[in-house]
Amino acid sequence: MPGISSRFRGFLPVVVDVETGGFNPQTDALLEVAACILHMDDFERIKIGEKVTFNVTPFPGANIEPSSLEVTGIDLDCPNRNALPEREMLQQLSQPIRRELKRTECQRAILVGHNAWFDLSFINAALERTGYKRSPFHPFSSFDTATLGGLAFGQTVLSRAVQAAGIDWNESQAHSALYDAEKTAALFCAIVNRWKILTGF
Numbered sequence: 001m002p003g004i005s006s007r008f009r010g011f012l013p014v015v016v017d018v019e020t021g022g023f024n025p026q027t028d029a030l031l032e033v034a035a036c037i038l039h040m041d042d043f044e045r046i047k048i049g050e051k052v053t054f055n056v057t058p059f060p061g062a063n064i065e066p067s068s069l070e071v072t073g074i075d076l077d078c079p080n081r082n083a084l085p086e087r088e089m090l091q092q093l094s095q096p097i098r099r100e101l102k103r104t105e106c107q108r109a110i111l112v113g114h115n116a117w118f119d120l121s122f123i124n125a126a127l128e129r130t131g132y133k134r135s136p137f138h139p140f141s142s143f144d145t146a147t148l149g150g151l152a153f154g155q156t157v158l159s160r161a162v163q164a165a166g167i168d169w170n171e172s173q174a175h176s177a178l179y180d181a182e183k184t185a186a187l188f189c190a191i192v193n194r195w196k197i198l199t200g201f
Helices: 066-072 086-104 116-130 145-153 158-164 177-199
Strands: 011-020 030-040 046-055 108-113 137-144
Touching (some): 011 086, 046 086, 116 137, 137 145, 145 177, 158 177
Parallel strands (some): 011 108
Antiparallel strands (some): 030 046
């Protein structure tokens, strides 16, 4: 039976969401990262597997816009934040993805995100800053649920696309990296699995 590597041309889809101190990956802090690794079941449906989430220490000199903290609700001074330096975060993020790449015989992970260019640009900037060379992600290819949501449901905003797909949405939990990653993953799975039903692919 074909596995997930056959479905996505050797790629393992990993849903990623980042929360940041602004919109510029070169100057603005990376504050939270969450990832959901996707699995394929015996009926060739994809679903959410292992999940990881990290609070990240702003790199030296990083810009953090107060308006960004207002949106995310991140308290940088919280004693329970247990933030990791970027390089350590990248190492810990990569470990479960590499295990799944080996298990599924996929060649590389591909980042799935809502407006995926944004998440990938911050991951790539952290990789460049830290000199971390063992990223499991393709450096520029991605799957974008904003585009897929527009195609499948006529909605490009995450909350609206998720609800159009029949998935619960809690606005009070939004803008947490893990919550947004979970909902983005659920949306991606819903679209891919419905496409299989409709087309038999």
